[in-house]
Amino acid sequence: MFSPLIEDLIRALRCLPGVGPKSAQRMAMYLLEKDRDAAGLLASSLQQAVEKVGRCSRCRTLTEQDVCSLCHNPRRDHTLLCVVETPADVLAIEQAGNYHGLYFVLHGHLSPIDGVGPADLGLDLLGERLGEQVEQGISELIIATNPTVEGEATAQFIAERARAKGVAVSRIAHGVPIGGELEYIDGGTLAHAFNSRTVL
Amino acid sequence: MFSPLIEDLIRALRCLPGVGPKSAQRMAMYLLEKDRDAAGLLASSLQQAVEKVGRCSRCRTLTEQDVCSLCHNPRRDHTLLCVVETPADVLAIEQAGNYHGLYFVLHGHLSPIDGVGPADLGLDLLGERLGEQVEQGISELIIATNPTVEGEATAQFIAERARAKGVAVSRIAHGVPIGGELEYIDGGTLAHAFNSRTVL
Incomplete structure (x- = not known):
């Protein structure tokens, strides 16, 4: 239905998590109709990130630096x-x-x-x-x-x-979340909370 | 929190319709952690589409061809x-x-x-x-x-x-959608459907 380049773009957008065929089509139409500057910027951001982002040599988090800002601080x-x-x-x-x-x-x-x-x-x-x-x-x-x-x-x-x-x-401790109501907590979590009870 | 290139990518992803800060972050993490090939492909598809997709000279729909496949058919x-x-x-x-x-x-x-x-x-x-x-x-x-x-x-x-x-x-005709139930149709549509009634 759409021209080959638009079909390619819709297919490529579907690689994003949570984006199905309808959303991908809507995104492609939006970018091409309303916001080509943003689309160009997104293309270059993606390219840059894919090429340059690696892992911190100390903590392995994603970063384009050799040592990330947290390890450096x-x-x-x-x-x-x-x-x-x-x-x-x-x-x-x-x-x-x-x-x-x-x-x-x-x-x-x-x-x-x-x-x-x-x-x-x-x-x-x-x-x-x-x-x-x-x-x-x-x-x-x-x-x-x-x-x-x-x-x-x-x-x-x-x-x-x-x-x-x-x-x-x-x-780290596991148990009933703060602000959670016991009534709505799953059995596994409740059982764990009983087993890991602390002295008051 | 994230390194500059990742922050740029998250910001750029937010230009997509229906994508807020949390989804953009999830998308960036997914692309960088799990699927860099797809990210690269998306970058080049976007670049290609932004550069080449224009309007059909006959019907003005989006296409990279001079005359789209529908007008040509x-x-x-x-x-x-x-x-x-x-x-x-x-x-x-x-x-x-x-x-x-x-x-x-x-x-x-x-x-x-x-x-x-x-x-x-x-x-x-x-x-x-x-x-x-x-x-x-x-x-x-x-x-x-x-x-x-x-x-x-x-x-x-x-x-x-x-x-x-x-x-x-x-x-084109406007009125009650086929398969729709009158009970759930808005007043404007129903009023229009009465005014545009056809002879049986």
């Missing part, structure tokens, strides 16, 4: 290291605003079925960092992988390695 | 011309599948407040086409602008011009 607490699955998790924790240490991004979790092993998650690099004795070294490793089966397995695996290097390891 | 009925507001309307009518004539795309509607006059809608080009006597010429002009105040005004304006050139003019 002298005002962060360099003795705390928080392990997360994705760069988006870093953002979520930063937005919560009460953690001031550094991060380590796994880019996934251990999953033998999908062929994801320790090397893919950069656990050798993490091991090196835990062994480092520059300045004070890492005093505590906080594991914030997702509370899924794979996330828990990854947490256990990393915890054992860290303990072997004599680093204190902790896991 | 000898199996279409070249004596029927349907006036629509946008290229997406052409697609909607084509998908309904029972119209086999040609189209003319206004890219908007008359709107003096926004400074949109007849010249912006290509009505001079439409006038030329109605005056043409190549082969059989246009026998009927079907106006399918939206049933909004501006769409109706545009329809009236075009109808007068076409009648002055001796071309038969019609407007």
Whole structure:
């Protein structure tokens, strides 16, 4: 129906998460009809990001710099290291605003079925960092992988390695969300909240 | 929080219709983490489309060709011309599948407040086409602008011009949608449906 270049654009837009055929068509029409400048800008931003964004050599988060701004920041607490699955998790924790240490991004979790092993998650690099004795070294490793089966397995695996290097390891708490109503919480979370109850 | 290139990408993605800050962030993360090939392809598709897609010299729809495939198709009925507001309307009518004539795309509607006059809608080009006597010429002009105040005004304006050139003019029917239930139809549509009732 549309000309080949427009069809190509609609197909390319469908690669975006949450964009189906109708949305892709609407986006293509909008960009071509109303906002070609924005479309040009988006094309060059994409090109630039794809070419230049790599991983921080310290924490593996996405960045075009060699060392990201968080790892570089002298005002962060360099003795705390928080392990997360994705760069988006870093953002979520930063937005919560009460953690001031550094991060380590796994880019996934251990999953033998999908062929994801320790090397893919950069656990050798993490091991090196835990062994480092520059300045004070890492005093505590906080594991914030997702509370899924794979996330828990990854947490256990990393915890054992860290303990072997004599680093204190902790896991963020899981339970009923603050402001949540018990009535609407799923059974698994409630069971976990009972098992992990703390002394008042 | 993110590095400059990633922030630029997130900002650029927000130009897409229906994409807010959270979705843009999710899209940027997805493209950079999971599918850089698709991101590169999207960048080049956008670039190509922005540079090359223009308007058909006959019907003004979006195309990178001089004359679009519909205007070019000898199996279409070249004596029927349907006036629509946008290229997406052409697609909607084509998908309904029972119209086999040609189209003319206004890219908007008359709107003096926004400074949109007849010249912006290509009505001079439409006038030329109605005056043409190549082969059989246009026998009927079907106006399918939206049933909004501006769409109706545009329809009236075009109808007068076409009648002055001796071309038969019609407007697509408006009323209760097929399969719609009266109970849920808005009052304006119902009033119109009563006024436009046909003899059984």
